[in-house]
Amino acid sequence: MAAGGELQLLGSWYSPYVIRAKVALGLKGLRYEYLEEDLFSKSDLLLKSNPAHKKVPVLVHGGRPVCESLVVVQYVDEAWAGTGPPLLPGDARDRATARFWAAFIDDKFFRAWRELFRSTTDSQRAEAFRSVVPRVETLEQAFMECSEGKAFFGGDAVGLADVALGSFLVWIQVVDEVSGTKLLDGARFPGLAAWAERFLAVDAVKDAMPEFERLLEHYKGFLAKLASPAAPAGYS
Amino acid sequence: MSPPVKVIGALGSTFSHRVEAALCLKGVPYELIQEDLNNKSELLLTHNPVKKKVPVLLHGDQAICESLVIIEYVDEAFEGPPLLPIDPYDRAVARFWADFMDNKLLKPFWLAHWTEGEVQKGFAKEAMENLALLEVQLRGKRFFGGDTVGYIDIVFCCLAPWLSVIEEVTGMTVVDESEYPALRQWEKEYNSYEALKPCLPGRDQLVAYFTENKEKYKMYANAWAQQ
Numbered sequence: 001m002a003a004g005g006e007l008q009l010l011g012s013w014y015s016p017y018v019i020r021a022k023v024a025l026g027l028k029g030l031r032y033e034y035l036e037e038d039l040f041s042k043s044d045l046l047l048k049s050n051p052a053h054k055k056v057p058v059l060v061h062g063g064r065p066v067c068e069s070l071v072v073v074q075y076v077d078e079a080w081a082g083t084g085p086p087l088l089p090g091d092a093r094d095r096a097t098a099r100f101w102a103a104f105i106d107d108k109f110f111r112a113w114r115e116l117f118r119s120t121t122d123s124q125r126a127e128a129f130r131s132v133v134p135r136v137e138t139l140e141q142a143f144m145e146c147s148e149g150k151a152f153f154g155g156d157a158v159g160l161a162d163v164a165l166g167s168f169l170v171w172i173q174v175v176d177e178v179s180g181t182k183l184l185d186g187a188r189f190p191g192l193a194a195w196a197e198r199f200l201a202v203d204a205v206k207d208a209m210p211e212f213e214r215l216l217e218h219y220k221g222f223l224a225k226l227a228s229p230a231a232p233a234g235y236s
Numbered sequence: 237m238s239p240p241v242k243v244i245g246a247l248g249s250t251f252s253h254r255v256e257a258a259l260c261l262k263g264v265p266y267e268l269i270q271e272d273l274n275n276k277s278e279l280l281l282t283h284n285p286v287k288k289k290v291p292v293l294l295h296g297d298q299a300i301c302e303s304l305v306i307i308e309y310v311d312e313a314f315e316g317p318p319l320l321p322i323d324p325y326d327r328a329v330a331r332f333w334a335d336f337m338d339n340k341l342l343k344p345f346w347l348a349h350w351t352e353g354e355v356q357k358g359f360a361k362e363a364m365e366n367l368a369l370l371e372v373q374l375r376g377k378r379f380f381g382g383d384t385v386g387y388i389d390i391v392f393c394c395l396a397p398w399l400s401v402i403e404e405v406t407g408m409t410v411v412d413e414s415e416y417p418a419l420r421q422w423e424k425e426y427n428s429y430e431a432l433k434p435c436l437p438g439r440d441q442l443v444a445y446f447t448e449n450k451e452k453y454k455m456y457a458n459a460w461a462q463q
Contacts, residue, residue: 052336052369064325071331078324092312093298099305104286138286 005062007032010046012039012056014218016167017069019208021057023163024076026204028084032059070102073163085157101142101153101161109135113168113183117175120227125179132183139165140189147191151198158202166199174215178223238314239296241266244280246273247437248445250394251303252291256435257390258307262316304334307387320387333373333380334391341366343460345394348410349402350457359461360410367416370395374418378425385429395419396426397437405446 009025009032011018025032037046037056049058049065059066059075066075077087088095112135116128146153146161153161172183186193199205241259243266245252259266271280271290283292283299293300293309300309311319320327344362351359370392373380380388389396395411400423403409413420427436446453 052340052366061325066325066328066332068332068335071328071335074331075324075328078327092309093300095312096300096305096309099308100300100302103302103305 005064006060008035008060009033010035010037010043010049010056010058010060012037013210014215015056016171017055018057019167019210020069020163021059021072021076022208023158023167023202023204024073024087025059026207027087027158027202028076028080030076030080030083069167070106070160070164073160077160087154087158087163088160089154097146098154098160101139101146102164104142105139105161105164109139109165110168113172113175116179116181116183117171118226119179120223125181129179129181129183136183136189136192140192143191143195147195152195158199158205162195162199166196166205169196169200170209170212170215171219173212174219177216178219242269242294243267244269244271244277244283244290244292244294246271246290247441248273248449249290250398251289253393253397253435253437254303254390255291255293255306255310257385257393257432258310258319260435261319261385261390261431262310262314264310264314264316304338304391307390311387319390321381330381330387333388336366336369337391337394341370342394345410347457347461349406349408350454351461355458355461356408363410364415367411367419371416371418374422377418379422385426385432389422389426393426396423397439397442399423401439401442401446404443405450 007025007030009018009021011021011034013036022034035043035045037043039056042054045060046056046058047054049060050056050067053067055067057067057069057072059072061075061079066072073087088098109132112128112132116125116132119125119128142161143153147155150156152158153165158166176182184193184196200209241264243252243255243259245256245268247270256266256268269279271277273290276288280290280292281288283294284290284301287301289301291301291303291306293306295309295313300306307319320330341363344359344366348356348359348363379385380392399411411419426432
């Protein structure tokens with residue numbers, strides 16, 4: 001492998017942020033050792049590698065940790081620039097656009113969607129859904145502008161914004177199933193709905209995503225704990 | 237000839253300063269358009285329809301938004317000394333600290349100064365834990381990047397020109413000199429750095445701005461504390 005040194009990824013199977021790292025590594029065709037973390041009983045390696053946040057994903061390359069999912073994706077892109085497809089475009093303006101939308105997805109979209117994720121009653125769900133829809137409208141428009149008729153936010157190939165949003169797709173489906181919603185409704189958001197199908201069909205994405213049924217059971221367990229008096233830590 | 241560069245910014249904004257600092261260090265001339273955040277202009281709303289916030293960089297007919305995105309754009313689009321490190325691992329470390337500033341330190345740091353009572357104590361504790369990590373990073377170094385101001389330093393600018401101003405206006409001290417000697421020394425180094433002089437905000441101007449808008453900032457802080 002280029003840029004010598006072994007690769008390890010510390011993660012948890014259900015974390016969308018870990019999925020981002022897995023997709024990036026997969027798109028670049030990189031081999032790595034995957035270490036599943038129990039987020040309620042964190043390993044010494046995790047605590048030592050990410051003392052500031054104690055969170056996954058952590059990519060350890062030649063013994064050196066890289067933390068924060070979007071930082072990991074860009075690191076993978078830059079450290080293996082000659083390997084596989086680029087994850088960010090070459091033009092500075094287009095790179096800025098990709099980074100802007102990735103930041104929006106984390107800052108605005110996820111924060112709104114997280115309320116739907118954490119809803120345990122129908123009225124909470126209705127309110128949360130109403131709050132997240134405008135974010136999806138913005139992203140639908142962003143997709144149309146960025147893709148310019150091509151398959152992904154990044155154009156012909158998967159890029160940073162695709163990975164940033166796409167990492168949530170199975171989670172979005174799981175939460176939709178439980179809350180009776182359809183966030184990326186094809187009638188309302190045709191661009192994003194079609195994009196989602198294409199993204200999920202990419203090999204590196206298929207390998208990274210958790211199974212729907214397994215995630216659904218996990219989510220139901222999470223909601224049950226959330227609805228009970230002692231709510232769990234370990235979920236942001 | 238490269239198209240003209242303009243920055244839509246605002247006096248009190250640390251994010252706006254980051255962009256000016258980046259352009260300054262890169263050696264890119266620019267025109268500053270000061271925004272009145274109480275009365276946002278058509279120019280701002282047209283060029284940042286999604287967030288409606290400063291800073292916005294206008295480069296010819298392109299508009300770039302989000303301070304960290306703008307810094308990387310400036311680094312990539314213009315000739316001049318590099319703002320981010322060249323090595324991919326060092327770049328990852330730099331981007332990590334930028335994320336740390338905006339997503340871990342900023343809220344408790346800001347609110348530890350602008351709130352009161354038990355709420356303030358909670359944020360102060362969180363801020364101090366995070367600041368301790370920075371203190372360790374700075375030991376033995378003049379700046380986060382080494383001998384010269386770089387990306388991480390300008391990302392942390394709220395701990396430089398703004399810190400003593402906020403302390404004066406709110407009367408609150410969180411970054412105690414005895415506990416954070418490296419950070420307070422870094423603050424002095426940043427504020428007197430020759431290459432930044434053209435874009436460093438005047439201290440008196442900042443004090444006047446925050447004093448005039450004190451009640452509003454306290455109100456924003458209390459609202460932010462609830463989120």
